[in-house]
Amino acid sequence: MPMALKNYFQKGFWKKLADLFRPIYHYLLALAGAxxxxxxxxxxxxxxxxxxxxxxxxxxxIGAILKEDGYKVALSSTLHFEIAGAEERNLFKMTMPGRFFIQKFLRRAVNAKCDYAVIEMTSEGAQQFRHKFTALNALVFTNLAPEHIESHGSFENYLAAKLKLARALEKSHKDRKFIIANVDDPQGNTFLNANVPGKFPFSLKNTSPYLIKKEGLEFALENRKVISPLSGEFNLYNILASIMFARSQNITDEIIIKAVEKFSGLRGRVEKVTLSSNDPDSIKQNFSVIVDYAHTPDSLEKVYQVFQNTRLICVLGNTGGGRDTWKRPIMGQIADRYCDHIILTNEDPYDEDPRKILQEIHTAIKETACEEILDRRSAIRRALGLAKTGDTVIITGKGTDPYIMGPHGQKTPWDDATVAREELKNTLNARTA
Structure with missing residues (x-):
């Protein structure tokens, strides 16, 4: 047998063997943790x-509403972990950490006498059985758009991975079980088909009439006016999902509205960057600076739409490592459509050439002035320097990500909002009042 052919069969054999045993390994790991x-x-x-x-x-x-109603709550998300008020930042660079994490988190929540644990669960986590042996009471489905296609192989596989969570809810031994789903999404009814007793669909029709402004949201809840400081239609969906879950728990509309109106948003999610009011340079800021995690074409477009009535200076990039490369030209097209000045920069290149990533975005930008500045801090500095009265600088892609991921596992500590605030201070300090 020729050596090349022999090597091919050997590599194919080991890959198939790894593919066979990987699910078993993850399943046993989940069982061991439980x-x-x-x-x-x-x-x-x-x-x-x-x-x-x-x-x-x-x-x-959801956590804010439950706490407003007097419950002790544990939260696990991309942003942070919280157990009965004690918080710690999520530094794992993943939403749903493995290695027993979920079971350990739940044990700590039980020991702290929490009433509810609200956990952000992902398709990749479900693929690796990280949700296994976690008896669910409720599943909240927000939406589904093409994402992680390289890791799942197809959109259908991505959907199937998400639906594993619905199957897990069906099989849960818990008596009280609920599913809350966005029926404006094409897959919403697929989730509602889960065989559970409590079904709570939600739609923007539930809030009509509603008003979306840069400063916040206004909508109706059972003929009662609700004013939220959150911006964008996407946040109206997030609020609706939370409201329907709260109603599944018989929480009163009075408590729900109070919590929603008090909830001012999250770091890295349409986060407004300003200097402290005590800083003498703060009075010089006559433009807006926004940091957002937007990392899909749809989420990028929705953030731009919120601020489209202003001149937009946009800083963006894309993840490397072969992850969802199809998004790059689409992100470029969206930036070209909405932005008045574009600065392409490094995000998380991993082992991929960052210049290649930027070029794949840049090729789709035909009309708008566009620069490539690899160093992310320099790109942010440049964007702030271009800003004039009434403009909006939008920095997307990382949100609260704690690192820039480079080649060979290199991790550079990072925080978009912190860097933006530092560069904003320098920019304003250099300007005359």
Whole structure:
């Protein structure tokens, strides 16, 4: 047998063997975690929140409503972990950490006498059985858009991975089970088909009439006016998902409205960057600076739409490592459509050439002035320097991500809002009042 052919068959054999045993490994790991921490989910009401976008914000709004009603709550999200008021930042660079994390988190929540655990759950986590042996009480579905296609192989596989959570809810031994789903999404009714007793669909029709402004949202809830400081239609969906979950728990509209109106948003999610009011340079800021996690074409467009009535200076990039490369030209097209000046920069290149990533975005930008500045801090500095009265600088792609991921596993500590605030201070300091 020729050596090249022999090597091909050997590599194919080991790959098939790894593909065969990988699911078994993850399943046994999940079982071991549940055994070690004594199946903590049986002693707490567990809520899973899944979807492509809006998971983190929905987790946090649900938490805010539950706390407003006097419950002790545990929250696990891309942003942070919270148990009975004690918080720690999520530094794992993943939404749903493995290695027993979920079971350990639930055990800590039970020990702290929490009433509810609200957990952001992902398709990749479900693929690796990280949700296994976690008896669910409720599943909240936000939406589904093409994402993680390279890792799942197809959109259908991506949907199937999400639906594993619905199957897990069906199989849960819990008595009280609920599914809350966005029926404006084409997959909403697929989730509602789950065989559970409590079904709570939601739609923008539930809030009509509603008003979306740069400063916030106004909508109706059972003929009562609700004013939220959150911006964008996407956040109206997140609020609706949270409201319908709260109603499944018989929480009064009075409590719900109070919590929603108090909830001012999250770091890295349409986050407004300003200097402290005590800083003498703060009075010089006559333009807006926004940091947002937007990392899909749909979420990028929705953020731009919120501020489209202003001159937009946009800083963006795209993840490397072969992840969802199809998005790059589409992100470029969207930026070209909405932005008045574009600065392409590094995001998380991993082992991929960052210049290649930027070029794949740049090729789709035909009309708008566009620069490539690899160093992310320099790109942010340049954008702020271009800003004039009434403009909006939008920095997308990382949100609260704690690192820039480089080649060979290199991790550079990072925080978009912190860097933007530092560069904003320098920019304003250099200007005359």
């Amino acid at each position: 055994l070690w921490y004594r199946f903590p989910a049986k002693n707490i009401f567990v809520v899973a929140v899944t979807g492509t976008k809006g998971k983190t914000t929905t987790v946090e709004i």
